[in-house]
Amino acid sequence: MQDWPLWEVFIRAKGGLSHRHAGSVHAADAKMALEHARDTYTRRMEGVSLWVIPSAQIISSDPADAGPLFEPAEDKIYRHPTFYSIPDHIKHI
Amino acid sequence: MAALAPLSTYALRLGDDALILGQRLSEWCGHAPTIEVDLSLANLALDLIGQATHFLGVAGDADKLAFHRDALDFSNCLLVEQPNGDFAQTMARQFLFSTFQELHLHALASSKDERFAAIAAKAVKEVAYHRQLSSDWVVRLGDGTEESRARMTAGLDWMWRFVDELFQMDELEAKLAKGGAGVDKSELRAEWDRRVDAVLAEATLARPASRRPVLGGRRGHHTEHLGPLLSQMQFLQRAYPGAVW
Structure with a gap:
């Protein structure tokens, strides 16, 4: 059991919402991973759809690269559309 | 125990099957090979104990029936009281029973008795998952390593002599089936065999050789494994009657 690979679990809470990462499970194969995900993460009506993905298949950014990757965005607040004045009669925005 | 009405007796049998298997499965809690399998088995156990609560509630006071009867008054089939053994034996038992229980509940969902129909309609979805989960394990272990295959073969072998009892009909159940409240379980056998x-076949396992069937659970004639299960399950209510938490 120690050699069961890790799988990442994503749950769609209800129709129309996107799948969100919920956690991970160990399982020997895809079928078992889905069953383990179901039994571990949807016991309290958390979702209507499940994805499982072998954790090894996820390509992640290197934490050491966080500086060059993410810090340049810090001083570019103009990328947030907060500089427009919205007329009073426009609701729901 | 005083004689029950036929419908209550039938409810008691259905409830006892679910209760005893639920209790058996709960023995794995904290002992399963991985945390995920531990949760799977606990989920199955809780589904079954929920079903037991409903069926025993039709027969009478569910708590009293669960905790204040002796082995002779239990009417569960012998298969569900069999010991967990190793994980393969547990899954073999689950596979054989869930395949039967799903067919039984599916038919019972059309019962003329609304209470049976409602409980069965809800439970059959739970049991369809139990059947799926345990079937997958039978395939995985059967068509796995040499050791897993040997263990699954031994597990099926242990459980096989208790299969015929699942489909056994007596006068009481035959009458209920005829009246439309119950199910003629003997008619489920062909589909059970097929499934x-x-x-x-997918597990590349041979069907265990036919053996002389062991019968008697419905009449209270149990194997030696039920007593210890009950003594653990009933201890608290026997020692402290009416205790609540």
């Missing part, structure tokens, strides 16, 4: 054979 079990399909999974065994």
Whole structure:
């Protein structure tokens, strides 16, 4: 059991919402991973759809690269559309 | 125990099957090979104990029936009281029973008795998952390593002599089936055989050799394994009657 690979679990809470990462499970194969995900993460009506993905298949950014990757965005607040004045009669925005 | 009405007796049998298997499965809690399998088995156990609560509630006071009867008054089939053994034996038992229980509940969902129909309609979805989960394990272990295959073969072998009892009809159940409240379980056998054979084929396992069937659970004639199970399950209510938490 120690050699069961890790799988990442994503749950769609209800129709129309996107799948969100919920956690991970160990399982020997895809079928078992889905069953383990179901039994571990949807016991309290958390979702209507499940994805499982072998954790090894996820390509992640290197934490050491966080500086060059993410810090340049810090001083570019103009990328947030907060500089427009919205007329009073426009609701729901 | 005083004689029950036929419908109550039938409810008691259905409830006892679910209760005893639920209790058996709960023995794995904290002992399963991985945390995920631990949760799977606990989920199954809780589904079954929920079903037991409903069926025993039709027969009378569910708590009293669960905790204040002796082995002779239990009417569960012998299969569900069999010991967990190793994980393969547990899954073999689950596979054989869930395949039967799903067919039984599916038919019972059309019962003329609304209470049976409602409980069965809800429970059959739970049990369809139990059947799926346990079938997958039968295939995985049967068509796995040499050791897993040997263990699954031994597990099926242990459980096989208790299969015939699942489909056994007596006068009481035959009458209920005829009246439309119950199910003629003998009619489920062909489909059960077909489904079990399909999974065994996928698992590359041979069907265990036919053995002399062991019967008697419905009449209270149990194997030696039920007593210890009850003594653990009933201890608290026997020692402290009416205790609540």
